[in-house]
Amino acid sequence: MNIAQVWLSIDIETGIDRRGITELLEASTAVLSRNPQPRNPMPHVVTDKCNGCKFTDCVEVCPVACFYELDNQVVIHPDDCIDCMACVDVCPVHAIYEEQDLPPEFAKDVEFNAVQSKQLKDSGAAAITARKDPLPGAAERKKALGY
Numbered sequence: 357m358n359i360a361q362v363w364l365s366i367d368i369e370t371g372i373d374r375r376g377i378t379e380l381l382e383a384s385t386a387v388l389s390r391n392p393q394p395r396n397p398m399p400h401v402v403t404d405k406c407n408g409c410k411f412t413d414c415v416e417v418c419p420v421a422c423f424y425e426l427d428n429q430v431v432i433h434p435d436d437c438i439d440c441m442a443c444v445d446v447c448p449v450h451a452i453y454e455e456q457d458l459p460p461e462f463a464k465d466v467e468f469n470a471v472q473s474k475q476l477k478d479s480g481a482a483a484i485t486a487r488k489d490p491l492p493g494a495a496e497r498k499k500a501l502g503y
């Protein structure tokens with residue numbers, strides 16, 4: 357039975373006109389076929405600029421709780437980030453980049469975020485969602501970074 361026959365049988369059994377739903381499905385399929393991978397698998401990355409600062413403004417604005425905390429910085433879980441960019445502008449040292457805009461010197465941070473965040477989540481650690489005091493020396497580090 358093809359899709360048209362399936363819809364026809366549903367129409368007959370339920371009395372509901374499925375034409376509109378079919379058109380919606382066809383439109384969705386057309387969009388997906390133009391952009392089969394609309395979501396970057398690693399949209400945002402916390403770079404080494406966070407190391408030693410950990411101001412944590414970012415964690416409060418993240419709508420999906422995908423930040424995990426290390427001793428000296430936070431990292432983003434690549435499977436949970438929905439690419440909303442809310443965290444980018446609130447970071448006082450501009451430590452977070454969309455992967456495609458990542459300066460070359462921070463290329464290693466893509467894997468670092470992925471490995472560290474997955475290890476923490478898989479071990480049962482909770483995401484960090486509440487702001488906390490920055491690390492001692494964060495103000496000096498911020499100044500040294502030029503902010």
Ligand code: SF4
Binds near residue numbers: 407
């Ligand atoms: S706001 Fe910036 S410096 Fe602070 S924890 Fe988030 S990424 Fe790190």
Ligand code: SF4
Binds near residue numbers: 417421432437440441
């Ligand atoms: S881009 Fe959005 S979802 Fe991803 S880490 Fe930042 S705030 Fe969270």
